[in-house]
Amino acid sequence: MELERLKMAVLLTVIIGGILHIQISDAQKQNRHIVGDSVDWTIPPDDNTYITWAASQKFAIGDTLVFNFESELHTVAEVTEAAYNECNSQNPISEWTKGPASVPLKSSGKHYYLCSVPGHCMAAQKLAINV
Known part of the structure; x- marks a missing residue:
């Protein structure tokens, strides 16, 4: 159960990091x-x-x-x-x-x-x- 929560936390961190990277990259292009x-x-x-x-x-x-x-x-x-x-x-x-x-x-x-x-x-x- 704890391993599943850890995997989910890592996955969410990767997804949120990717979204933030895209937003920062778009802002830098302006x-x-x-x-x-x-x-x-x-x-x-x-x-x-x-x-x-x-x-x-x-x-x-x-x-x-x-x-x-x-x-x-x-x-x-x-x-x-x-x-x-x-x-x-x-x-x-x-x-x-x-x-x-x-x-x-x-x-x-x-x-x-x-x-x-x-x-x-x-x-x-x-x-x-x-x-």
């Missing part, structure tokens, strides 16, 4: 990406700043983009590819007006972001990523 690193979310010093930054990252579902900016000076708008290419923020998918903004990546595929303050997108304050 990353916070500080958009632009030290440049933050602002009018960039050159047209390739956010392109280069995005190319150095690996994005996954569950990750978060962190846009550091001062409220009232910048915004973040998620837009369609066509709107991104035209710097059109008229009908955003989502918009964040208070900085810093944490944007969760909930789906795979391409995602497009821009600053909706007039002239900022045309000055290269926009970001395209692939999750």
